[in-house]
Amino acid sequence: xxRGRAPCCDKTKVRTxxxxxxxxxxxxxxxxxxxxSNWRALPKQAGLLxxxxxxxxxxxxxxxxxxxxxxxxxxxxxxxxxxxxSIGNKWSKIASCLPGRTDNxxxxxxxxxxxxxxxxxxxxxxxxxxxxxxxxTENSCIELDDSPSSCCLSNSPKEAAVSSSDLDGDxxxxxxxxxxxxxxxxxxxxxxxxxxxxxxxxxxxxxxELGLANDGDHLPDIITxxxxxxxxxxxxxxxx
DNA sequence: AACTGGACCAACCGCATATAG
DNA sequence: CCTATATGCGGTTGGTCCAGT
Numbered sequence: 001x002x003r004g005r006a007p008c009c010d011k012t013k014v015r016t017x018x019x020x021x022x023x024x025x026x027x028x029x030x031x032x033x034x035x036x037s038n039w040r041a042l043p044k045q046a047g048l049l050x051x052x053x054x055x056x057x058x059x060x061x062x063x064x065x066x067x068x069x070x071x072x073x074x075x076x077x078x079x080x081x082x083x084x085x086s087i088g089n090k091w092s093k094i095a096s097c098l099p100g101r102t103d104n105x106x107x108x109x110x111x112x113x114x115x116x117x118x119x120x121x122x123x124x125x126x127x128x129x130x131x132x133x134x135x136x137t138e139n140s141c142i143e144l145d146d147s148p149s150s151c152c153l154s155n156s157p158k159e160a161a162v163s164s165s166d167l168d169g170d171x172x173x174x175x176x177x178x179x180x181x182x183x184x185x186x187x188x189x190x191x192x193x194x195x196x197x198x199x200x201x202x203x204x205x206x207x208x209e210l211g212l213a214n215d216g217d218h219l220p221d222i223i224t225x226x227x228x229x230x231x232x233x234x235x236x237x238x239x240x
Numbered sequence: 241a242a243c244t245g246g247a248c249c250a251a252c253c254g255c256a257t258a259t260a261g
Numbered sequence: 262c263c264t265a266t267a268t269g270c271g272g273t274t275g276g277t278c279c280a281g282t
Contacts, residue, residue, distance in 0.1 A: 018250070018276085040267060056268075057251065092270060107271075108249055 009051035014043070019058055023048060027055055028063050061102045068100030072109055080106055081114055 015023075030046035036059065039052035048055060061067070072080075076098055083094045091103035091110075098106065 016252075038267085053253095053268085054251075061250075089271065103270075104250075111272095112248060 009053075013049070014051045014054070015049045016054070019050075019062075023050065024058070024063055027058060031059060031063075057104075061104045066100050067102065072101075076101065077109070077114060080110060081118065084110060084114075 019027075026046055026048055030042065030048075034045070036042055036056070039056045042048075042052055042055050043050045046055075050058075079098060080094055083090075083097060087093055089107075091107045095101055095103040095106050
């Protein structure tokens with residue numbers, strides 16, 4: 001029903017491209033405190049030079065506390081294959097059956113791995129569509145036909161109850177200034193394991209800047225996990 | 241060592257749909 | 262009911278990395 005699509009934002013006034021750690025922190029901090037009832041207004045309220053769409057995507061695909069990182073298990077891949085066989089490119093519906101996985105991630109896995117794999121094996125295997133249930137948006141499974149399936153009934157993610165510090169403007173500036181230092185390390189950590197000592201040092205620096213260390217308080221794991229997805233809890237690095 | 245092509249994935253684009261006024 | 266706006270979704274793109282040459 002959409003008539004004439006208004007541009008979602010003024011592209012000349014917003015940042016595009018990869019998100020920096022400081023932007024991630026700012027977004028997470030805001031959502032943890034205020035939720036995300038209005039994506040369009042969120043960037044301004046959070047002090048982000050991003051469009052609401054971009055914030056939503058970043059949150060859903062990367063920053064949500066329940067997002068599962070790492071390789072898909074064979075079980076997950078089987079579920080994707082079965083569901084795709086049954087309902088097609090309904091990535092969000094497929095994602096609703098795989099707790100912690102996002103539609104974008106599933107779409108990527110399908111396009112880069114599973115499609116090719118199935119193509120390869122298609123000559124050797126045959127069979128009708130899998131009978132499977134579809135998860136509705138309420139996270140209850142809808143029978144697409146009359147047979148039971150392995151489709152999950154996972155609950156919708158509950159945002160982690162993380163206590164977040166109230167960061168003031170100065171501290172955000174500090175974070176922004178750390179970007180050039182943090183970003184390459186975060187990127188690298190996404191690919192390979194950064195030495196524990198190094199991660200610990202940066203985490204400590206960050207916590208010092210945020211004034212957490214003095215109170216015996218620490219960065220919530222949700223934040224460090226988002227910044228260094230492949231790294232164990234930062235508590236490990238800090239020797240806690 | 242330098243180059244190249246493919247794989248991977250985060251982010252963007254634009255249409256569809258939902259909803260408010 | 263009509264229109265405007267916000268959000269959701271799926272397709273696509275572009276940057277980065279890495280293996281092969």
